[in-house]
Amino acid sequence: MTGYFIAFEGGEGVGKSTQEALLADYLTQQGHVVLRTREPGGTPAAEQIRDTVLSRAHEGMNPQSEALLFAAARGDHVARVVRPALARGDVIISDRYIDSSISYQGYARALGADRIKDLSMWATGGLLPDLTIVMALDPEVSMKRVVNPDRLESEPMQYHRDVADAFLEIAAQDPNRYLIVDAAGTKEESARVIRERVMQELN
Numbered sequence: 278m279t280g281y282f283i284a285f286e287g288g289e290g291v292g293k294s295t296q297e298a299l300l301a302d303y304l305t306q307q308g309h310v311v312l313r314t315r316e317p318g319g320t321p322a323a324e325q326i327r328d329t330v331l332s333r334a335h336e337g338m339n340p341q342s343e344a345l346l347f348a349a350a351r352g353d354h355v356a357r358v359v360r361p362a363l364a365r366g367d368v369i370i371s372d373r374y375i376d377s378s379i380s381y382q383g384y385a386r387a388l389g390a391d392r393i394k395d396l397s398m399w400a401t402g403g404l405l406p407d408l409t410i411v412m413a414l415d416p417e418v419s420m421k422r423v424v425n426p427d428r429l430e431s432e433p434m435q436y437h438r439d440v441a442d443a444f445l446e447i448a449a450q451d452p453n454r455y456l457i458v459d460a461a462g463t464k465e466e467s468a469r470v471i472r473e474r475v476m477q478e479l480n
């Protein structure tokens with residue numbers, strides 16, 4: 278594989294999509310072929326799973342079933358979009374990946390980080406990002422930005438605190454593969470920090 282795989286992670290309303298767009302524009306200007314994608318989603322089947330798993334019609338879904346649906350979506354996305362793009366040499370920017378499952382289902386739903394990681398590793402044939410960018414912001418601040426909350430965004434504040442703590446804990450374990458960005462700063466400042474790290478990795 279010759280491409281480069283970047284995942285953006287973080288809680289709700291932390292500004293991931295803004296930073297993904299800025300980074301994609303910058304890398305395109307630098308001559309890279311960039312593919313922006315998202316999870317759950319990225320293929321027709323995975324987008325249908327997304328509709329199901331995030332729908333407020335399914336309030337109270339069995340947590341294990343929720344975890345399996347996220348993993349099922351991820352498997353299709355990796356096999357049919359991410360791996361082919363890596364093989365072409367593209368830079369892939371994914372809104373969320375495996376650490377969302379570990380944080381939301383493994384930690385916040387208390388299904389167990391190792392089990393959830395194993396499930397996703399099985400679903401994807403063991404594909405991990407080259408770099409994961411964790412956008413860190415106090416959930417008390419970020420949740421105020423969420424409009425029309427979906428099923429998971431409607432969880433109580435403690436759930437979002439657990440998610441935010443989990444992302445930081447995961448990222449702290451492996452600084453070579455993670456960048457934690459303080460999302461409380463300006464978007465230009467965050468973009469600069471992200472750009473510098475990505476260019477350092479790509480060169």
Ligand code: TYD
Nearest residue numbers: 289316317347373374377378381382429430
């Ligand atoms: P999100 O990425 O926040 O999209 P939007 O900003 O359009 O609402 O929505 C995805 C939701 O799914 C978010 O609440 C996090 C959750 N999620 C998991 O719980 N586990 C996962 O593995 C993934 C990929 C997402």
